[in-house]
Amino acid sequence: MSFTPLVLQPNLSYYPPTFTCCSKPSFRSREMPQKVLGSNFSRRRVGGIAAMVSILLAQEVIFGQEVAEGFELKMVAPGQAFEEAMSEIRGHAQALLQIKSLIESESWGEAQKVLRKNSAYLKRDIYTIIQGIPGNERPELRKLYSNLFNNATRLDYAARDKDASRVWQCYDNIVVALNEILSRI
Secondary structure, eight states, X not given: OOOOOOOOOOOTTTSOOOOOOOOOOOTTTTOOOOOSTTOOOOHHHHHHHHHHHHHHXXXXXXXXXXXXXXXXXXXXXXXXXXXXXXXXXXXXXXXHHTHHHHHHTTOHHHXXXXXXXXXXXXXXXXXXXXXXXXXXXXXXXXXXXXXXXXHHHHHHXXXXXXXXXXXXXXXXXXXXXXXXXXXXX
């Protein structure tokens, strides 16, 4: 018994290929030209896609490898290195605690400005440090981070309302949270 190889060949006599994409509109019937078979793309969208593809394909040829890699749009969260955050955190913590003199003099507006500025720097530092430490140490620091900045927000609102007792309570909570964070890193 011999086997002949099975070869699949299309029978083009039954299905002739059609390459026409549009027909010329008739001025009498005012018909619109037919769209490309099975597509729902407008000419503008097709042109836009073609332009983007040509830019992406020509990127390396035109600009070279170094510039082509410069077009990567990665999301970089902290914007600083772990070592940089470790070296700056104590200075930013001290700057945040300097609002004590403003609270004592009841300069509420100035205290809010200093609090917002320095807490933003400290928040960036602590976030970067949390991302750089081993995963098993992160939950504790995240909890302290949350506690610290929730109290900073509460202090901001209390200063806005000129509520001295709440301001001092939040300030004390900030000092405790900062000491706890700095002792763990």
